[in-house]
Amino acid sequence: MVLELSQQQIHVLHASLSESIAELHDEVLHTDERDLREALKLRLDHLLGIQRQVEALMQAQEAASPD
Numbered sequence: 001m002v003l004e005l006s007q008q009q010i011h012v013l014h015a016s017l018s019e020s021i022a023e024l025h026d027e028v029l030h031t032d033e034r035d036l037r038e039a040l041k042l043r044l045d046h047l048l049g050i051q052r053q054v055e056a057l058m059q060a061q062e063a064a065s066p067d
Helices: 007-030 034-064
Strands: none
Touching: 007 034
């Protein structure tokens, strides 16, 4: 599936991901149960991967936009 997002939607998505990543990172640090911590780390890695893709999309749109 391919989503077409406006530049504003991409920036909102990036901000939301950043906030979620920060909260999840705190949760990983403060979780005592090993299995849960590992599951949270996997989820955090997944979000970081999505964030990298969004950042690449943001850079591509900025490079393509005629200012």
